[in-house]
Amino acid sequence: MAHERSKEEIKEGILGKLKRHFGKTLEEATKDQIYKSCALSIRDVIVEQWTDANKQVLNQGLKRLYYLSAEFLMGRALVNNMVNLHLLKEYNDVLCDMGLKPDEIEEQERDAGLGNGGLGRLAACFLDSLSTLDLPVTGCSIRYEYGLFKQRILDGEQVEVNDNWLEAGNVWEIPRPEEQVEVRFGGEIEEIWTETGLKIRYKNSYSVLAIPYDYPVIGYMSKMPATLRLWSAKAKTGLDMNYFNRGDYAQAMQERELAEVISKVLYPEDNHEQGRQLRLKQFYFFTSATMQHIVRKHKQNYGDLHTLPNYFTVQINDTHPTLAIPELLRILMDEEGMGWDEAMDIVGRMFNYTNHTVLVEGLECWNEELFQSLLPRICQIIQVLNEKFCDRLWQAYPGQWDKIGSMAIVAYGEIRMANLCIAVCGKVNGVSRLHGEILKTRTFRDFYTVFPDKFLGITNGVTHRRWLAKANQPLTELIADHIGDGFLKDYREMDRIGDLLLKESFLDDFMCVKRKNKERLAAHLKKTQGIEIDPGTVFDVHAKRLHEYKRQLLKALHILHLYHLRKTNPQVQIEPATFLFAAKASPGYARAKNIIRLILAVAKLVNNDPDTKDILRVVFIENYSVSEAEVLIPAADISEQISTAGFEASGTGNMKFMMNGAVTIGTMDGANVEISEEVGLDNIFIFGASEQDIEKMERYGTYKPGEYYEQNTDLRYALNAMIDGTLPVASDRQFSDLYHSLLFGDMDRADRYYLLYDFAPYAQVYETMMSVYRNKDEWKRMAAMNTAKSGHFAADRTIHEYNDKIWHLKEM
Numbered sequence: 001m002a003h004e005r006s007k008e009e010i011k012e013g014i015l016g017k018l019k020r021h022f023g024k025t026l027e028e029a030t031k032d033q034i035y036k037s038c039a040l041s042i043r044d045v046i047v048e049q050w051t052d053a054n055k056q057v058l059n060q061g062l063k064r065l066y067y068l069s070a071e072f073l074m075g076r077a078l079v080n081n082m083v084n085l086h087l088l089k090e091y092n093d094v095l096c097d098m099g100l101k102p103d104e105i106e107e108q109e110r111d112a113g114l115g116n117g118g119l120g121r122l123a124a125c126f127l128d129s130l131s132t133l134d135l136p137v138t139g140c141s142i143r144y145e146y147g148l149f150k151q152r153i154l155d156g157e158q159v160e161v162n163d164n165w166l167e168a169g170n171v172w173e174i175p176r177p178e179e180q181v182e183v184r185f186g187g188e189i190e191e192i193w194t195e196t197g198l199k200i201r202y203k204n205s206y207s208v209l210a211i212p213y214d215y216p217v218i219g220y221m222s223k224m225p226a227t228l229r230l231w232s233a234k235a236k237t238g239l240d241m242n243y244f245n246r247g248d249y250a251q252a253m254q255e256r257e258l259a260e261v262i263s264k265v266l267y268p269e270d271n272h273e274q275g276r277q278l279r280l281k282q283f284y285f286f287t288s289a290t291m292q293h294i295v296r297k298h299k300q301n302y303g304d305l306h307t308l309p310n311y312f313t314v315q316i317n318d319t320h321p322t323l324a325i326p327e328l329l330r331i332l333m334d335e336e337g338m339g340w341d342e343a344m345d346i347v348g349r350m351f352n353y354t355n356h357t358v359l360v361e362g363l364e365c366w367n368e369e370l371f372q373s374l375l376p377r378i379c380q381i382i383q384v385l386n387e388k389f390c391d392r393l394w395q396a397y398p399g400q401w402d403k404i405g406s407m408a409i410v411a412y413g414e415i416r417m418a419n420l421c422i423a424v425c426g427k428v429n430g431v432s433r434l435h436g437e438i439l440k441t442r443t444f445r446d447f448y449t450v451f452p453d454k455f456l457g458i459t460n461g462v463t464h465r466r467w468l469a470k471a472n473q474p475l476t477e478l479i480a481d482h483i484g485d486g487f488l489k490d491y492r493e494m495d496r497i498g499d500l501l502l503k504e505s506f507l508d509d510f511m512c513v514k515r516k517n518k519e520r521l522a523a524h525l526k527k528t529q530g531i532e533i534d535p536g537t538v539f540d541v542h543a544k545r546l547h548e549y550k551r552q553l554l555k556a557l558h559i560l561h562l563y564h565l566r567k568t569n570p571q572v573q574i575e576p577a578t579f580l581f582a583a584k585a586s587p588g589y590a591r592a593k594n595i596i597r598l599i600l601a602v603a604k605l606v607n608n609d610p611d612t613k614d615i616l617r618v619v620f621i622e623n624y625s626v627s628e629a630e631v632l633i634p635a636a637d638i639s640e641q642i643s644t645a646g647f648e649a650s651g652t653g654n655m656k657f658m659m660n661g662a663v664t665i666g667t668m669d670g671a672n673v674e675i676s677e678e679v680g681l682d683n684i685f686i687f688g689a690s691e692q693d694i695e696k697m698e699r700y701g702t703y704k705p706g707e708y709y710e711q712n713t714d715l716r717y718a719l720n721a722m723i724d725g726t727l728p729v730a731s732d733r734q735f736s737d738l739y740h741s742l743l744f745g746d747m748d749r750a751d752r753y754y755l756l757y758d759f760a761p762y763a764q765v766y767e768t769m770m771s772v773y774r775n776k777d778e779w780k781r782m783a784a785m786n787t788a789k790s791g792h793f794a795a796d797r798t799i800h801e802y803n804d805k806i807w808h809l810k811e812m
């Protein structure tokens, strides 16, 4: 709801917080204290609504969504909350009146970097939309003490620095120690038959406390703030006084640390599974705590557990929270005394699963022995689920053991989380139309044959409050001047921007805003990294996690090609360009880290050569994160979305760039397909192999990258430049691994991601794109068209679809 608050009230609010929380006057306060006072004064407004709304959800008996996710990449909250409460201008004015710079106050807040990339940021956008649409939701995850590492570039490579984001305190969270639960690990189980049925007893198991911390998340003009509940691990007994009294302090401390390490750090692997025990502990820890909380709350409020599915629905964000399923079965049977069928009837109506990955190595599997020793009872329950599921499969595929083996939940010493989800969940969805189809026809084909009604695709979306109103205030104001600001609540109104595309003055203003945002980025880079860039050049941006399939390497090869073109022919016309890369590589992903080295080496070469330094500039932006993205994306002219077709489930950066008036150069992959449909093929630059082309080459093994190397001299030059001493690196062998992987391959799979195949089409389309860019009239219309057509990629549209097809929540 709108919050009419006079500037006087706002000022009093801030000063009051300074005085009561920090014992400071404005003159004495540090910037950090001022930030916290602002945040606390805003928090008061939100918390009041939050408590009221939660009471109403109970009174009206509304169903609540539990969105379970190992990641929530929230970024900063302060300014986003001001935007959503419609108080941004008022707060900015007050801060300025107080002689402060709003930007400096904002920058005091640490990003909540509790996620790796797309999946985590999607969860954060969803909370904003659910709240905006007044749908009751609690997001549940882990209160990682260390978020995703901070990235520094030192001596031409990535260096990871830990992200102790809570060190200066967190004003948004509210600890709820009274709602703590215990989570049990390890030991052996004993089954004891008593007159009231089977009882499970544990020997030698140990428990860890889960303490919830709640954050209110307020959507735009919303009545119903969302809750983000993060669980923190704590040792059950403070110090073990037995050890302590015997003088064994080390042992006493060690027990504590072992428990608390569970919520210590976010694993930095994305789209890649490594079966580590601690990660399994993390997943069970937060899902068990959440399920215990749901059952407890339901019993308190309604008594009868059979009505659980009427009041709760659970979305599993990728397979990481899958253990919520067997955990709820365990609670209903072992603690609430239900039989299998009775418990299964409840559980079978409560869960749905979203898949985010096409990569087979991305599907989560656990070693059965490891699992058994850490979670013996859950393992037992999964075995039963598996037996029943295999019986069901036998009906569909009698005698086809291979097929049943591949679809089983447990087989060959492995527990497969995706299979468990498909077996139990009501709906299984992909995250774009193409991805939804790939799930049906490839990844989960055999399941689709048996359960055709389970599968669907729901295309991702991003919140235009954060990615437009917060990140790009000048553009938001420009749009609001013409069509009002209703589009922030109702994304369909964005279509009305379409009417403005015929107005030259609007298009010129649009490009003025773009220029301003490019200047803002230039100033930001100067300040944070000491790098100078020219806002008069085209800003061509490739920003996302570093992954071979996302093909940062293809872009680097293309820049080497442009470099060569200019060196060999000074007359050639090349549009002055700044190539901006931003990407974190998982610390254990050696090849990804080497690609970063390569980009930095290309930057050094191109930026320092007198023949090219004025027309080609390559910049690697450190520490890509939500806050960096907010400065970078509004400044982009070109959005690079060049993954190998069939590999990017959806992409969401593509949508954020589009919304901010960048033109996409991309493959027909993930949501790019739908972006191209929305803007039309005239307003996007599509190139390269289609998903079917790739599929065919994969199936018949016909792809021979060497042939492209032989036939294309430009490509040959770019590839050779990696290893022939062209690049300024200490060792000629630095990039031989990359070179080798493209031409000869690891384990016989040369160029797994078809870079050489797509190189020539990419270079060609790039050239076409630059000739359009030179024609300013054509370009400005194209750029504005992208913003105008971005309504479809609003997270509000996505949430409506989830709600219609899966959750069926009622708004408060």
Ligand code: 26Q
Pocket (backbone or CB within 6 Å): 116, 117, 118, 119, 120, 122, 267, 269, 270, 271, 272, 273, 274, 275, 279, 318, 320, 356, 357, 362, 364, 431, 460, 648, 649, 650, 651, 652, 670
């Ligand atoms: C799982 C088990 C063990 C270790 C790591 C993981 C793990 C962690 C993170 C697996 C996957 C992820 C993250 C995946 C991800 O971000 N996928 C992206 O999701 C976006 C939102 O749907 C899509 O837009 C992207 O296409 C997809 O890559």
